[in-house]
Amino acid sequence: xxxxxxxxxxxxxxxxxxxxxxxxxxxxxxxxxxxxxxxxxxxxxxxxxxxxxxxxxxxxxxxxxxxxxxxxxxxxxxxxxxxxxxxxxxxxxxxxxxxxxxxxxxxxxxxxxxxxxxxxxxxxxxxxxxxxxxxxxxxxxxxxxxxxxxxxxxxxxxxxxxxxxxxxxxxxxxxxxxxxxxxxxxxxxxxxxxxxxxxxxxxxxxxxxxxxxxxxxxxxxxxxxxxxxxxxxxxxxxxxxxxxxxxxxxxxxxxxxxxxxxxxxxxxxxxxxxxxxxxxxxxxxxxxxxxxxxxxxxxxxxxxxxxxxxxxxxxxxxxxxxxxxxxx
Amino acid sequence: xxxxxxxxxxxxxxxxxxxxxxxxxxxxxxxxxxxxxxxxxxxxxxxxxxxxxxxxxxxxxxxxxxxxxxxxxxxxxxxxxxxxxxxxxxxxxxxxxxxxxxxxxxxxxxxxxxxxxxxxxxxxxxxxxxxxxxxxxxxxxxxxxxxxxxxxxxxxxxxxxxxxxxxxxxxxxxxxxxxxxxxxxxxxxxxxxxxxxxxxxxxxxxxxxxxxxxxxxxxxxxxxxxxxxxxxxxxxxx
Numbered sequence: 001x002x003x004x005x006x007x008x009x010x011x012x013x014x015x016x017x018x019x020x021x022x023x024x025x026x027x028x029x030x031x032x033x034x035x036x037x038x039x040x041x042x043x044x045x046x047x048x049x050x051x052x053x054x055x056x057x058x059x060x061x062x063x064x065x066x067x068x069x070x071x072x073x074x075x076x077x078x079x080x081x082x083x084x085x086x087x088x089x090x091x092x093x094x095x096x097x098x099x100x101x102x103x104x105x106x107x108x109x110x111x112x113x114x115x116x117x118x119x120x121x122x123x124x125x126x127x128x129x130x131x132x133x134x135x136x137x138x139x140x141x142x143x144x145x146x147x148x149x150x151x152x153x154x155x156x157x158x159x160x161x162x163x164x165x166x167x168x169x170x171x172x173x174x175x176x177x178x179x180x181x182x183x184x185x186x187x188x189x190x191x192x193x194x195x196x197x198x199x200x201x202x203x204x205x206x207x208x209x210x211x212x213x214x215x216x217x218x219x220x221x222x223x224x225x226x227x228x229x230x231x232x233x234x235x236x237x238x239x240x241x242x243x244x245x246x247x248x249x250x251x252x253x254x255x256x257x258x259x260x261x262x263x264x265x266x267x268x269x270x271x272x273x274x275x276x277x278x279x280x281x282x283x284x285x286x287x288x289x290x291x292x293x294x295x296x297x298x299x300x301x302x303x304x305x306x307x308x309x310x311x312x313x314x315x316x317x318x319x320x321x322x323x324x325x326x327x328x
Numbered sequence: 329x330x331x332x333x334x335x336x337x338x339x340x341x342x343x344x345x346x347x348x349x350x351x352x353x354x355x356x357x358x359x360x361x362x363x364x365x366x367x368x369x370x371x372x373x374x375x376x377x378x379x380x381x382x383x384x385x386x387x388x389x390x391x392x393x394x395x396x397x398x399x400x401x402x403x404x405x406x407x408x409x410x411x412x413x414x415x416x417x418x419x420x421x422x423x424x425x426x427x428x429x430x431x432x433x434x435x436x437x438x439x440x441x442x443x444x445x446x447x448x449x450x451x452x453x454x455x456x457x458x459x460x461x462x463x464x465x466x467x468x469x470x471x472x473x474x475x476x477x478x479x480x481x482x483x484x485x486x487x488x489x490x491x492x493x494x495x496x497x498x499x500x501x502x503x504x505x506x507x508x509x510x511x512x513x514x515x516x517x518x519x520x521x522x523x524x525x526x527x528x529x530x531x532x533x534x535x536x537x538x539x540x541x542x543x544x545x546x547x548x549x550x551x552x553x554x555x556x557x558x559x560x561x562x563x564x565x566x
Binding site: 198201202206209210212213214215216217 | 380382401402403404406407411412414418419420421422423427430431432434435475478479482
């Protein structure tokens with residue numbers, strides 16, 4: 001690790017800060033008529049990128065098929081929202097000496113840490129028993145987990161139950177969401193390129209051979225799954241603090257499948273493919289909005305056509321951010 | 329304690345209700361090439377799976393250098409010095425030849441990996457020619473060379489080979505068995521499972537004949553090659 005590499009961090013922060021300023025000047029308070037609408041799409045695209053990039057680590061790189069990513073997204077969203085709603089007043093009075101914006105930022109960071117840790121813990125609990133086995137067990141368990149979490153939340157009165165969770169402070173913005181995007185992409189990219197990432201690839205390719213070479217297969221699969229869940233939790237924390245309202249309808253298995261479609265669309269195993277897939281899936285339904293009731297028909301048609309003509313995903317094996325990486 | 333490198337004592341294994349191995353005795357001494365021959369379903373591959381811990385015996389004992397392998401997970405058995413070349417080669421199809429070999433040296437440091445690559449490329453020059461090629465696009469024989477090379481990268485003391493001649497052009501089968509002999513001359517002990525009995529007996533010191541999960545014959549490969557029962561059942565001679 002050279003000092004030079006760490007210099008990227010302040011540069012990235014400054015760029016994000018400038019973009020945040022540009023967003024508020026142009027989109028939120030600016031001359032563009034539908035600015036806030038575009039801003040919202042931008043933020044949702046960012047959150048979807050984090051979800052897709054993180055799921056790609058489990059499904060694309062390690063080859064373990066998880067279909068409950070929305071469950072970890074929900075855990076992160078609700079735990080983070082609880083921290084800022086119930087812990088908010090206490091934290092604000094504790095940080096009374098700071099300016100208001102800094103207090104908000106500190107609260108968001110705390111909420112995000114809580115959301116990330118809770119989702120990672122959930123990932124550990126789900127992952128350890130189901131990843132010991134080969135085959136479809138993970139898919140079944142994660143599908144069940146996603147639904148259990150959703151129904152559980154639906155019945156917890158403290159987080160609004162079926163009414164939804166209201167009163168979440170609006171703390172996340174472009175800066176935080178895209179800070180999260182950059183962090184997710186960089187961390188997962190570096191992991192994938194490390195020896196650990198290659199061990200994950202070999203597990204995907206042939207689990208028995210990987211094991212016979214001395215790779216602790218179960219531990220590695222669980223690690224990948226936990227990291228993936230943690231980032232989904234971060235996406236959840238950012239989501240709740242942007243929409244200011246959470247409802248379990250945002251976390252059904254349909255959401256899990258949407259994330260799978262994003263990574264399949266981009267090219268399973270390809271990091272830049274996951275980013276592209278997330279953007280396409282966020283933007284596509286919006287583009288067809290003027291066709292009103294035919295919107296979802298056209299959207300589905302577009303997906304089917306892409307799958308027929310690019311079954312390997314839009315980017316296939318190629319990666320814009322690194323060298324060619326094997327995708328299935 | 330035995331002084332054999334590997335010994336199986338009264339090992340029995342089941343797949344559900346089906347008994348795959350029944351009271352199997354087997355020993356491999358350091359420096360040998362031992363072969364297991366037998367028909368499909370005789371339990372040859374099962375024996376290898378039991379040794380590396382992919383399948384746990386119901387009864388019996390498996391010792392490697394005097395230590396029991398029964399409760400040790402597969403990846404730690406690999407670290408003890410046993411490398412497996414799985415049936416059907418099982419190369420990492422989407423990774424390059426070099427990446428496959430590097431993964432084989434997963435437990436080794438950079439210097440050892442460099443040495444290992446030199447050794448493997450000297451043994452199989454074809455792999456060096458195809459170093460950047462994706463493993464899935466190699467021919468069957470080349471994939472088998474890669475699978476063997478990958479196993480050698482771990483610097484094993486015992487190399488287990490599961491049907492190295494399966495689905496490979498006859499010309500390449502010959503060169504693979506010559507490589508196996510060469511690996512053995514370097515001091516690596518080899519246990520090879522093979523359907524092609526003729527070939528296996530020619531390239532081994534001792535052999536076991538498995539029939540429906542039992543060892544029915546054992547002895548030096550020369551003896552077995554000339555045994556009338558083996559000739560009739562496995563070598564296709566009357």
